[in-house]
Amino acid sequence: MNQLGAIINGKHVQTEGSVGVIDPSSGELFAETADCGVAEIDLAVAAAREAGSSWRRVPVADRARILRKISVLVERDRELLADLESKQTGKPMKQARRDVEITVRYFDFYASVVETFYGTTIPLNDDTLIFTRWEPHGVTAHVVPWNYPLQILARSIAPSLAMGNGCVLKPSEETPLTALHLAELALEAGLPAGLFNVVPGFGETAGIALTNHAGIDHISFTGSVEVGKIISRAAAEHTIPVTMELGGKSPNIVFADADLDKAVPVLVNAILQNAGQTCSAGSRLLVEESIHEELVDRLAEAFEKVDIGPASTDPTLGPLISEQQRERVLGYVAWAKEHASVRFGGEALNGGELGNGYYIQPTLIDNVDPTSRLAQEEIFGPVLVVTPFKDADEAVALANGTDYGLVAGVWTTNVSTAHRMIRDVVSGQVFVNTYGASGGVELPFGGFKRSGHGREKGAEGLRGFGQIKTAVVAL
Numbered sequence: 001m002n003q004l005g006a007i008i009n010g011k012h013v014q015t016e017g018s019v020g021v022i023d024p025s026s027g028e029l030f031a032e033t034a035d036c037g038v039a040e041i042d043l044a045v046a047a048a049r050e051a052g053s054s055w056r057r058v059p060v061a062d063r064a065r066i067l068r069k070i071s072v073l074v075e076r077d078r079e080l081l082a083d084l085e086s087k088q089t090g091k092p093m094k095q096a097r098r099d100v101e102i103t104v105r106y107f108d109f110y111a112s113v114v115e116t117f118y119g120t121t122i123p124l125n126d127d128t129l130i131f132t133r134w135e136p137h138g139v140t141a142h143v144v145p146w147n148y149p150l151q152i153l154a155r156s157i158a159p160s161l162a163m164g165n166g167c168v169l170k171p172s173e174e175t176p177l178t179a180l181h182l183a184e185l186a187l188e189a190g191l192p193a194g195l196f197n198v199v200p201g202f203g204e205t206a207g208i209a210l211t212n213h214a215g216i217d218h219i220s221f222t223g224s225v226e227v228g229k230i231i232s233r234a235a236a237e238h239t240i241p242v243t244m245e246l247g248g249k250s251p252n253i254v255f256a257d258a259d260l261d262k263a264v265p266v267l268v269n270a271i272l273q274n275a276g277q278t279c280s281a282g283s284r285l286l287v288e289e290s291i292h293e294e295l296v297d298r299l300a301e302a303f304e305k306v307d308i309g310p311a312s313t314d315p316t317l318g319p320l321i322s323e324q325q326r327e328r329v330l331g332y333v334a335w336a337k338e339h340a341s342v343r344f345g346g347e348a349l350n351g352g353e354l355g356n357g358y359y360i361q362p363t364l365i366d367n368v369d370p371t372s373r374l375a376q377e378e379i380f381g382p383v384l385v386v387t388p389f390k391d392a393d394e395a396v397a398l399a400n401g402t403d404y405g406l407v408a409g410v411w412t413t414n415v416s417t418a419h420r421m422i423r424d425v426v427s428g429q430v431f432v433n434t435y436g437a438s439g440g441v442e443l444p445f446g447g448f449k450r451s452g453h454g455r456e457k458g459a460e461g462l463r464g465f466g467q468i469k470t471a472v473v474a475l
């Protein structure tokens with residue numbers, strides 16, 4: 001079995017205890033990492049502080065060169081990384097390969113952004129020169145979830161390093177392996193030791209120790225609303241800024257004039273990608289009444305054809321991350337059987353090549369009360385809930401009728417309807433006649449309402465990892 005430690009100040013560090021990593025496709029333990037606590041977090045934060053104090057003075061072109069080298073090395077190790085990512089998350093290989101490609105793009109992209117990222121001069125009067133400088137926060141803490149471990153860590157580590165910070169990353173206890181490999185690649189690329197520390201461990205120990213540490217200056221958190229609130233309180237204690245990338249219950253709004261041939265495969269992928277364990281999953285379908293039956297029939301037919309299997313066989317639908325997660329999802333389905341109509345799926349699957357993995361059928365639930373828990377709560381599984389609407393006003397009310405506001409899809413051939421939806425739907429991204437951003441690292445991403453605040457990705461993502469200093473010089 002792989003025995004991996006932590007990476008602190010450029011060195012492998014072992015701890016007394018360990019955290020086991022399970023392959024969700026088979027339910028088998030296949031690796032162990034360090035179980036970091038206060039002592040390791042202290043070392044990592046100190047290392048990031050020390051290394052960061054020199055790194056911020058390294059010329060931008062040199063910082064960018066190292067980031068580009070990291071992206072080249074990620075590309076070199078793409079199969080190894082995709083394999084590890086697929087094994088630890090249970091995601092199909094093609095999705096894992098895509099995640100690695102996006103990781104490559106993050107390091108490349110932020111190398112370019114930081115090279116062209118300038119302050120401004122402000123023309124107050126002729127006797128004063130006023131200009132702004134962007135400066136790093138110092139030490140940034142990164143706490144990430146298990147659903148897209150590589151992509152999500154790259155989305156905040158790349159801009160943070162580009163801006164000149166030192167970083168400490170706590171990966172999810174379920175998926176620490178690719179983070180550790182990436183930290184090794186960063187060292188190989190010439191990133192000075194101490195700038196990118198990886199401290200695997202549990203949320204309740206390593207996570208709490210990191211986010212409450214007096215030596216950190218910024219927190220980037222991606223995960224659930226519940227943990228986001230705990231971390232926000234910790235940040236408030238030290239009055240440091242946070243970026244919160246939280247959950248979603250994103251609607252796909254389908255009008256009667258939509259091109260259903262185009263929409264159906266996209267709607268299916270929007271909920272089945274990564275087995276529905278995607279913050280921006282299209283997990284609510286709002287459909288205009290006149291095409292309700294037709295669309296639900298077509299989706300049920302498409303769900304029936306979905307191939308399900310272990311991640312390594314590259315199916316459309318792999319397992320969920322854990323037995324606990326499967327139980328949670330099945331709990332929603334049981335509730336749906338009494339309060340809505342389950343049109344397809346809803347059963348756990350095992351045996352044969354599925355072994356003891358954590359599989360569940362793609363599940364389509366129709367006639368869902370928009371105020372019920374099925375329509376309000378993030379299920380985080382391959383479960384699509386359907387609610388019909390009468391007109392555009394009702395569609396907007398339903399779309400905005402949850403605590404979340406991460407992304408939304410609109411399907412219509414009427415340009416006015418499309419623009420009205422873009423204006424009125426409360427969410428961080430709105431897609432028209434498509435869904436998802438094809439991994440576009442260039443596009444600012446983040447939530448309205450309980451889906452979070454702050455933006456990652458795009459040039460905005462770099463700003464989040466720096467702060468402006470205003471200089472005033474009397475002439």
Ligand code: NAD
Nearest residue numbers: 144145146171172203207208223224227245246247248279
């Ligand atoms: P989670 O909130 O349970 O855990 C996220 C991370 O926080 C993990 O590393 C965990 O160990 C750590 N953690 C847990 N308790 C902690 C504590 N008290 N203090 C500090 N750290 C702690 O989330 P999850 O189950 O890993 O991921 C699923 C959630 O993440 C979903 O809600 C999903 O929507 C969300 N998510 C959001 C985005 C986004 O970009 N908006 C992306 C992916 C996932």
